[in-house]
Amino acid sequence: MIIPRAMAQLASRMAGWFPVVSVTGPRQSGKSTLVREVFPDYEYVNLEDPNLRAVAAEDPVGFIRNRAPHLVVDEAQYVPDLFSMIQVVSDENGTPGQYILSGSQNFLLLKSITQSLAGRVGLLKLLPLSCAELLGGGISSGVDEFMIRGGYPRLYDVDMDADIFFEAYISTYVERDVAGYLDVRDVAAFRTVLRLCASNAGNLINYSNLARDADVGFRTVKSWMSILESSYIVFPLEPWHSNLGKRLTKTPKLYFYDTGLLCHLLGIRTVPQLLSHPMLGAVFENLIVSETAKRYLNRGKNPELYFYRDDSKREIDLLDFTDPNNRLAIEIKSSQTYHGRYGKTLVDVGDMLGVPADGRMVVYRGDVGLQANGFAVITAADYIGQSV
DSSP states (O other), X not given: OOOOOTTHHHHHHHTTTXXXXXXXXXXXXXXXXXXXXXXXXXXXXXXXXXXXXXXXXHOHHHHHHTSOSSEEEETGGGOTHHHHHHHHXXXXXXXXXXXXXXXXXXXXXXXXXXXXXXXXXXEEEOOXXXXXXXXXXXXXXXXXXXXXXXXXXXXXXXXXXXXXXXXXHHHHIIIIIIHHHHTOOOHHHXXXXXXXXXXXXXXXXXXHHHHHHHTSOHHHHHHHHHXXXXXXXXXXXXXXXXXXXXXXXXXXXXXXXXXXXXXXXXXXXXXHHHHTSTTHHHHHHHHHXXXXXXXXXXXXXXXXXXXXXXXXOXXXXXXXXXXXXXXXXXXXXXXXXXXXXXXXXXHHHHHHHTOOGGGEEEEESSSOOEEETTEEEEEHHHHHTSOO
């Protein structure tokens, strides 16, 4: 089953603007499928193949010069010497859309791009499927079910058991990417850090506590967290800073790009388990934040997302300032029942930050949307199902 990706049209347009287009993202997010669907007439090579990789490494000049003028190189990070040759040939031809590069080891791919292709490449980040993409592909997924299963395409392509998929995913990711790149010798400790990240989703990042609980060094945890971020497993949500005359939190919060992986790490396997789990609120908040990020990344925009917390303990879960002319302040509640008190902070902080009333909303798990005094109340199904 091919589920249409929201990024497909943008990828095609990018190839009309840049000589090189790069698609990064976590493993199994659908990068190879996307580039082959969008660029079916391009020659395709996958450097995951050890024989092909050896040929490219032995003679990068010949490998590029003897290929078609339109070429997709999958897992390009395996042969860094190719990037210099791609730069030379793309500059010689001077036409857009010559090369499409993709890869899962984003820290290596982006390093090579930065060194050789700066100014010549259009960058795209493909995350797992959004709920809106599933709906667009004719797959109806309720909010609670989507939180459990997440958006990795293979789970919908072959209807695989999610528990089996995620266990294999973690093993592959740890053994091939992180352990290989950072020479992580204590894989058990790294898995412990990954699970600790899950148990702290939606909370302020505390490296000291993570290091202590995993029994590893502070610098080790910082290094591992950097790789988790660069490979699109977790991401920080930065606090909003301004000159409001108040003491504001300066520590970012931690979120996962995919709630299915998050739930697996938390030991949550079924919807009933999720609904009775003490982390329900954190998982639901993670869902709304990550789906908002996907919405912008699928459009090629860099999300400008924050949270607000001051010394008066007033907090807004999500500030979406990506569009300066349409600022949004969002409170996220996992309850299926709406209470008027949910929006009190929205009004106070919204006034202070200059967010207009029509940009303030409470997103909750209920079934009915309504208009309150000074903000809107929106169901999660309506919010995450919005067209991208």
